[in-house]
Amino acid sequence: xxxxxxxxxxxxxxxxxxxxxxxxxxxxxxxMMAELGVEKVTMDGLAERAGLGKGxxxxxxxxxxxxxxxxxxxxxxxxxxxxxxxxPPLGPGAEPIARLIAYGRARTAYLADHLAIxxxxxxxxxxxxxxxxxxxxxxxxxxxxRLARPDATDIDVDAxxxxxxxxLEGPFMLYLSAPRPEEFAGTPVADRLGDSWQTLVESVCxx
Amino acid sequence: xxxxxxxxxxxxxxxxxxxxxxxxxxxxxxxMMAELGVEKVTMDGLAERAGLGKGxxxxxxxxxxxxxxxxxxxxxxxxxxxxxxxxPPLGPGAEPIARLIAYGRARTAYLADHLAIxxxxxxxxxxxxxxxxxxxxxxxxxxxxRLARPDATDIDVDAxxxxxxxxLEGPFMLYLSAPRPEEFAGTPVADRLGDSWQTLVESVCxx
DNA sequence: AATAGAAGCGGGGTGAAGTCCGTTTATGCT
DNA sequence: AGCATAAACGGACTTCACCCCGCTTCTATT
Numbered sequence: 431x432x433x434x435x436x437x438x439x440x441x442x443x444x445x446x447x448x449x450x451x452x453x454x455x456x457x458x459x460x461x462m463m464a465e466l467g468v469e470k471v472t473m474d475g476l477a478e479r480a481g482l483g484k485g486x487x488x489x490x491x492x493x494x495x496x497x498x499x500x501x502x503x504x505x506x507x508x509x510x511x512x513x514x515x516x517x518p519p520l521g522p523g524a525e526p527i528a529r530l531i532a533y534g535r536a537r538t539a540y541l542a543d544h545l546a547i548x549x550x551x552x553x554x555x556x557x558x559x560x561x562x563x564x565x566x567x568x569x570x571x572x573x574x575x576r577l578a579r580p581d582a583t584d585i586d587v588d589a590x591x592x593x594x595x596x597x598l599e600g601p602f603m604l605y606l607s608a609p610r611p612e613e614f615a616g617t618p619v620a621d622r623l624g625d626s627w628q629t630l631v632e633s634v635c636x637x
Numbered sequence: 638x639x640x641x642x643x644x645x646x647x648x649x650x651x652x653x654x655x656x657x658x659x660x661x662x663x664x665x666x667x668x669m670m671a672e673l674g675v676e677k678v679t680m681d682g683l684a685e686r687a688g689l690g691k692g693x694x695x696x697x698x699x700x701x702x703x704x705x706x707x708x709x710x711x712x713x714x715x716x717x718x719x720x721x722x723x724x725p726p727l728g729p730g731a732e733p734i735a736r737l738i739a740y741g742r743a744r745t746a747y748l749a750d751h752l753a754i755x756x757x758x759x760x761x762x763x764x765x766x767x768x769x770x771x772x773x774x775x776x777x778x779x780x781x782x783r784l785a786r787p788d789a790t791d792i793d794v795d796a797x798x799x800x801x802x803x804x805l806e807g808p809f810m811l812y813l814s815a816p817r818p819e820e821f822a823g824t825p826v827a828d829r830l831g832d833s834w835q836t837l838v839e840s841v842c843x844x
Numbered sequence: 845a846a847t848a849g850a851a852g853c854g855g856g857g858t859g860a861a862g863t864c865c866g867t868t869t870a871t872g873c874t
Numbered sequence: 875a876g877c878a879t880a881a882a883c884g885g886a887c888t889t890c891a892c893c894c895c896g897c898t899t900c901t902a903t904t
Contacts, residue, residue, distance in 0.1 A: 474859085584836075586829050586836075596807025597800040679891085696852065696853075
């Protein structure tokens with residue numbers, strides 16, 4: 431018989447060699463990034479250095495942005511974990527407003543730390559920054575806004591969440607020029623944006 | 638003698654043939670955009686259709702994004718004019734808060750109208766959206782914020798202006814997917830963002 | 845009107861992203 | 875172990891943005 435009636439919940443697991451290659455490509459990409467800078471990580475170069483064909487690279491990651499997206503994924507996951515089930519005020523348990531502020535600060539720091547990769551993971555063809563970060567931010571802000579202003583029937587939570595998402599992530603994605611990636615992490619700029627975020631949230635949530 | 642000691646305040650005016658070619662290229666670009674969509678406007682294609690060399694296109698516009706930037710320029714100029722010397726509340730003469738709200742609504746409408754071109758004018762290499770829009774927005778918001786909250790020594794006007802700029806323009810640049818450009822102009826989405834902007838500004842400027 | 849020299853022009857060249865498709869290989873079944 | 879098959883692989887190919895540089899044309903000057 432066909433052993434399991436529902437043999438494969440999903441298409442089937444990734445083949446072992448494929449998984450190996452994915453890991454290897456990611457490692458190689460990180461090396462190249464460290465050595466040459468983000469700009470110099472090309473698909474051809476990566477494939478060659480990894481000793482694989484270009485087709486393979488594309489099969490695994492789809493696009494150049496996809497590689498950086500994958501690179502981000504681990505860290506993004508850790509971040510998400512802390513938001514969803516870490517200690518307050520970032521995680522659950524604190525007042526919504528405190529959580530909003532904490533989220534903004536944490537996200538600001540995260541973006542500052544990952545600036546180069548985040549930029550590289552933007553795909554100029556697809557408008558929406560692929561899966562990860564922005565969507566999480568938007569969902570989370572919407573949730574917290576609703577909690578913070580449960581009464582407010584007058585405000586458009588979806589639109590506001592979208593705008594605050596942009597306010598939080600936009601400066602890094604669009605408006606701050608960063609010749610040297612390390613220029614933001616741990617510098618006043620990130621702090622100022624964090625402080626300013628707090629002011630913004632406090633204003634918006636004042637009843 | 639060399640007639641004028643400071644013969645030319647600027648490098649010298651654009652040569653007549655160059656100006657003609659620029660205009661022709663812009664016209665052709667508009668045609669191609671209307672006919673084929675933004676994506677299909679390639680540098681080679683544009684040059685060929687205009688009956689000019691690729692080199693010429695590059696000399697005139699520098700980069701692909703530069704073309705769309707130029708296409709935007711006229712409208713951007715009109716917009717700027719209205720902000721700097723049009724009738725209130727968009728132009729000078731109204732209360733700062735009213736002007737902030739009016740600016741946001743006008744800018745939202747503008748971006749919705751020009752979505753496709755604005756997107757195309759983003760240069761994935763240069764982080765800062767080239768000259769025009771964003772900088773104007775940022776400057777203007779900063780100015781108005783200072784006027785609206787002259788007392789506030791506690792808030793970081795620069796950072797806040799940056800975040801509000803992102804809140805205003807970010808949704809169009811990054812987060813709204815627009816398979817059909819006309820989907821936004823004049824639809825609830827733009828209105829909702831405009832309304833939401835008003836709420837945001839009112840919150841931030843409440844003393 | 846002639847002229848010098850700056851500004852403009854053209855199109856072949858380069859590097860990188862992304863596609864295609866014939867070949868190879870892992871995997872689950874017998 | 876042997877086999878069938880879907881998945882993975884590789885690398886040539888296409889397309890596109892952008893560069894380079896020798897040649898041409900405009901325009902200010904005399």
